[in-house]
Amino acid sequence: MKISGVKLSGGINVSTSAAPAPGPTPSGGYQGSNFGYSAGGINGSGSIENTIQKYSFTSDANATDVGDLTVALEDTPAGSSSSTHGYASGGRLQPGPTISTIQKWTFTSDGNATDVGVLTLARKEASGQTSSTHGYASGGMNPASTPATISGIDKFPFASDSNASESQNLITAINGSAGQSSNSHGYTSGGGGTPARTQQIQKFSFASSDDATNVGNLSQNNQLGSGSNSDVSGYNSGGNTDVGGSQYVNRIEKFPFSTDSNSVSVGALTQARGFASGSSSTSSGYTAGGISINPLTVQNIIDKVSFTSDANATDVGDLVQAVRGNHSGSQY
Secondary structure, three states, X not given: OOOOOOOOOOOOOOOOOOOOOOOOOHHHHOOEOOEEEEEOOEEOOOOEOOEEEEEEOOOOOOOEEEEEOOOOOEOOOEEEEOOOEEEEEOOEOOOOOEOOEEEEEEOOOOOOOEEEEEOOOOOEOOEEEEOOOEEEEEOOEOOOOOOOEOOEEEEEEOOOOOOOEXXXXXXXXOEOOEEEEOOOEEEEEOOEOOOOXXXXXXXXXXXXXXXXXXXXXXXXXXXXXXXXXXXXXXXXXXXXXXXXXXXXXXXXXXXXXXXXXXXXXXXXXXXXXXXXXXXXXXXXXXXXXXXXXXXOEEOOEEEEEEOOOOOOOEEEEEOOOOEEOOOEEEEO
């Protein structure tokens, strides 16, 4: 499932064909009823992957390989979901540059992704959010830019294959934050600059171009956690808490959408780890893959945590390939 010899030219060909307009889905796309997806990442042998993996929300089972990205990617392509397609935006080739490509694949049949547009800036380690009409890529970094860390929030339409535009800005430039979505706002939780990590929870409106605001804090500084969301709360699971990069945690934190408040710890993952992907069903949040230490291990675990009760996660299946670094998460 790997590809080699990828060469980027000055841009990509953008499809001019229109995608179907999103239809009604539970919670408008930021939650799913059928499947979670994990795309890209680095496997346990250190090779970069282009695999799109799918796992069931209706039964606890292992993931299956259902297609390929157009290029193999690591370093967190931002994940978003319409009612019909999954999206992975940005990321980094290995070895190679950080890119701006927006890729999408259909949920109605298993198949490969296509390139459908570009972000305003090439970026890796951005977080993804989903409204009923647009996908978002928030923050991130590009080592070739000055400054390297990005504060801009890009958005792109689901109704047509188009390039992104910058819609607003985060309070501070961050990368490696976890992304969450309510039906009206996008959230980033945690993340880092250079080199400090943050515990900030930031919120921005889907309906306006107002910049993000600080609405609360995680219990500790955290970067590279995975994001998921119920219809009333955002979740940040796992991540890394120290500048040296060696302290991974298993903490699951939850914060409300109805009020601007700090998060609370509600449980633990089955394995402390970061660089995992997150997805959301209507009843549970999922954390797939990632990397843990002592010993250094690339994980294939798919953890599930209930939205209806505060409890520890359970291991409900395995990815086809153990991957980290970060792969993109989405849901259908």
